[in-house]
Structure formats: structure tokens, C-alpha cells
Amino acid sequence: MLNTSLDRTSATDHQTLAEVEQVIASGGRALRFSGDLEQRYEAETLEQRRQSLTTVGIGGLLVYNLFLISDWLTLNDVFTYLVLGRLCLITPMFIVLLLWIQRVNRRWTLEAITAAGPVLASLMPMVVMIYSYSPYRLHYQLGMLLLMVYCSMIQQLPLRYAAVAMSLMLIIQLVTTYIADFSDFLIWQANFLLFASAVALLLMASWFLERGSRLSYLFALRGRLLQAQLMELARTDALTQLFNRHYQEEVLTSVWEYASHTPTSVAVILLDIDNFKAYNDNYGHPQGDTCLKLLSSAIKQAAQKRDALTFRFGGEEILVLMMNADVSKARHLAEDLRDVVAALNVPHPILGEGARVTISLGLAAAIAPQSDAGALIGAADAALYSAKHAGRDCIRCADVSSERSSTVETIGFGNSKNAISQSR
Numbered sequence: 001m002l003n004t005s006l007d008r009t010s011a012t013d014h015q016t017l018a019e020v021e022q023v024i025a026s027g028g029r030a031l032r033f034s035g036d037l038e039q040r041y042e043a044e045t046l047e048q049r050r051q052s053l054t055t056v057g058i059g060g061l062l063v064y065n066l067f068l069i070s071d072w073l074t075l076n077d078v079f080t081y082l083v084l085g086r087l088c089l090i091t092p093m094f095i096v097l098l099l100w101i102q103r104v105n106r107r108w109t110l111e112a113i114t115a116a117g118p119v120l121a122s123l124m125p126m127v128v129m130i131y132s133y134s135p136y137r138l139h140y141q142l143g144m145l146l147l148m149v150y151c152s153m154i155q156q157l158p159l160r161y162a163a164v165a166m167s168l169m170l171i172i173q174l175v176t177t178y179i180a181d182f183s184d185f186l187i188w189q190a191n192f193l194l195f196a197s198a199v200a201l202l203l204m205a206s207w208f209l210e211r212g213s214r215l216s217y218l219f220a221l222r223g224r225l226l227q228a229q230l231m232e233l234a235r236t237d238a239l240t241q242l243f244n245r246h247y248q249e250e251v252l253t254s255v256w257e258y259a260s261h262t263p264t265s266v267a268v269i270l271l272d273i274d275n276f277k278a279y280n281d282n283y284g285h286p287q288g289d290t291c292l293k294l295l296s297s298a299i300k301q302a303a304q305k306r307d308a309l310t311f312r313f314g315g316e317e318i319l320v321l322m323m324n325a326d327v328s329k330a331r332h333l334a335e336d337l338r339d340v341v342a343a344l345n346v347p348h349p350i351l352g353e354g355a356r357v358t359i360s361l362g363l364a365a366a367i368a369p370q371s372d373a374g375a376l377i378g379a380a381d382a383a384l385y386s387a388k389h390a391g392r393d394c395i396r397c398a399d400v401s402s403e404r405s406s407t408v409e410t411i412g413f414g415n416s417k418n419a420i421s422q423s424r
């Protein structure tokens, strides 16, 4: 419901964005990203790749078997072997490969299995062709070009895999046509040139395709990262880097929505810098800003350690929100916050020699949705007021009764030490 780690774009995201910008600017010609980005690319595109390979695999298998018509027309004398080879050997093997790619989770395995498909599919008809006496063999073996196109343009194998697969297909083509003993060596040479040129052109196409797919991934990733940054900006207070009041409303609304299904204990700490006007008057507003930033940062860090969120409530007031927390848990956090501010040891000389900047804290806890957010914050505010009246630099607790919603128990407001929950 409330995940503090998800609430901020991480430093890694900023680094990733910088790298993405760099690769886009350089044109992405290397077809390889740095370690982390490459891993992210492979992981995030794996499922989509698997799906598209499955679709083109099924389509490719159908077209492959349609070539039985060509087998029958051009290699009639070995047709039986071609039927057996296509239907009983290559088709089941191809199906096994398709099932296999559903299970693998490593990108290189996925691509290697994919590359194996067209290579194996090219092997069988070419080997059978060796044993045919058909005058159409020269025409028949051109079918290998289609497998090469399928491998590079339809399967869109990454360049490295396409290079290996098509080199193997070229070797199969050259060896089998050589063994098949085409009558004219000149024709074999022309064939070689045709296939070698086709491989070169298709590898160029593979390079463009892979570059395009990598770049489009980067553009999409950049969009996502920028959107996350914008969202962060929209919910962050520019001076203190705490969440802003607007986001506080959003979070409280979603907490209470969640609590309407699952009642949850929520604690709020409202804290305020003591005598800050005097600090500003003494040092000036810019120095006051610096002090506010310093305190906010320390408070945010301490709160994060206890999974609490910090919001700039207004001026020099900060609201800390803790989920699944009762008064005692919230009080421990409040003590931490008071301690971290004390540890900063920021001088406040106008209050006297050796005086330091301190904070006052008021806290309240309640079960949502029985108590509403307004009542809870109101109780914490009243407790803060009490802390100020008690001399500042201290913690006061209020409690919002779970049975009587919106009723603030201002226990001990006033000066009764027994009734008010104190911590100094």
C-alpha cells in the first residue's frame, strides 16, 4: 500500500537516463549497451520477443510445409523422403524448439534456439536434393534464400546470431550443391556469389533492424524515466526535497481507501522548528533556508529508516506518516527525529550562548478508517501546540480513540504530567 522505496526515482534511474541519452545521441551503432542497461533491455523485452517468435514460428512452419508443393513439382523422384523429412522430422523438431522457447529465461538461449530452427530446416531438403536426378535441382536450391530471409527479416535475429545462422546455411548450401554435382562449375560459382551477396545484404538488414529495435526500446525507456522524474518533481517540495502538501493529500486518500477494506493503524507526527523566526531574523532568510534544508534532509533519512514518509506540511512544519504504527512506535521515531536534529548541532546564538536549533513534535495514532485523516492530523497539531507550550524541544502524544471517530483525545493538554504522554 505504502512503499517508500517506490516513492522516489532512484539514483540508478538518473544514471540510466543519462546513459540512455548518450546512446541515443551516439545513434546506437554498437548494438550493445553497458552491463546494467543491456541486462535491463534483455529482461524487459524477453516476453515480447518470446511472443513474436512464437507467432512467426507457427507461421514459418506452415509456409515451410507448403513447400511440399514445390518438392512435388521439382524433386518428384525423392518426394517421399522430402515428405517424411518435412512432416516427420523437421516439423516435430520445430515444435519442440517452439515449446522450448516458452520455457527459457535467458536471452542468449532464446536467440540460439531460434537460430537453430532455420539452420536445421535448411539442412534436410538440401541433403535430400543431393540424391535427386531432377533437372530442376538448380531452381530448387534457391529456396534456401527464403530461409535466409526468414531468419534475418522475419525472426529478426540479433546480428550476431543471424551471422552465425546464415554462415552455417551458406556452408550447407555450398557443400550440398557441390556434392549434388551441378554439371557446370561456373554455375556453382555464380550460385556461391548469389548466396554470399544475399547473406551480406541480409546481415546489413539485420544490423538496421537490431539497431532500430534497440533504439525504440531506448526511446520508450527514456519516456518512462522522464515521466517518473516529472511525477517526482510534481510531488516534491523544491526547497526541502520532502514530499509536498499536494502529494500528502494523495497519499492520505489512498491510505484511507485501502483502510476502508483493511483497517490499519496510522500514526502522524507533526514537527516544527523552534524559534525559527528568531533564527531568520538573526541570520537572514537564505541562511534560514539552508538550515531548513539541512534539518529536512536529516529528518527524511531518519524517517525512511523506519519506513515513514515525510511531507512539508507548510513553512517550517513537517508531517511524518507511519503505517501500521501505534503511539509507541511513533514515539520511538519521534525520539529519533529529535535526536538527529540535536546531533546536527546547528547554533542558534540569538537564544543564548551555546543554544542550538531544536524541534518540537506532536504525535497522534489512530485506526483508519474509524478516525479520519483530518482528525488525526488535528490531534497531532494539538499535541505539537502542547509541546510548544511545554517549553519546546520536546514530544507530546495525543490519541484518537478508535471507537469514537474524529474525537481527539487531548490527553493531558494543559500541564498535567500524568495525563499527557511526555518525552524529552
Ligand SMILES: Nc1nc2c(ncn2[C@@H]2O[C@H](COP(=O)(O)OP(=O)(O)OP(=O)(O)O)[C@@H](O)[C@H]2O)c(=O)[nH]1
Pocket: 239, 272, 273, 274, 275, 276, 277, 278, 280, 284, 285, 286, 287, 288, 289, 292, 314, 315, 316, 388, 392
Ligand atoms: N528561511 C525560511 N523561513 C521560513 C520558511 N517557511 C517559514 N519560514 C519562517 O518560519 C518562521 C516561523 O515563525 P513562527 O511561526 O512565528 O514560529 P517560530 O518563530 O518558529 O516559533 P515557535 O514555532 O513558536 O517555536 C517565520 O519567520 C517564517 O518566515 C522557509 O521556507 N524558509
